[in-house]
Amino acid sequence: MHTIQEIYEKWHEYAKGKDTEALIALYAEEAIFESPLVPAILDIENGVLEGKAAIRHFLEEGTKRRPNELVKWFRTGEYLTNGKILMWEYPRMTDDGEQIDILEVMEIEEGLISRHRIYWGWKGCMMISPALSKLLK
Secondary structure (H helix, E strand, C coil): CCCHHHHHHHHHHHHHCCCHHHHHCCEEEEEEEECCHHHHHHCCCCCEEECHHHHHHHHHHHHHCCCCCCCCCCCCCCCEECCCEEEEEECCEECCEECCCEEEEEEEECCEEEEEEEEECHHHHHHHHHHHHHHCC
């Protein structure tokens, strides 16, 4: 299917370009996706999605709610991998000011994303905390 480098390059390209169909094609059928943005966007308590249909729904909803001036898609061009896990950062500080700071962690099996976790930094957490705090009430 895809090499680690292809997933690194294509995931960013497709997400930035709002190409949900191409993006979801990078995921395994039974993939698991975890992010604090899931309950913020979908108004559910659980931040874990299972399967391509659930992930597609989240990606479609997330795409509808952009742009945000703090989503600049800046990254350094560097990533870490051990051949099974792929990681990279969208750092808070960019060449053009601040952006939402997140760390992407993907487990790759047979050339597809089998598990995808997104960890948010303090700047990003400040942005989604109002939506998440509503779920605690």
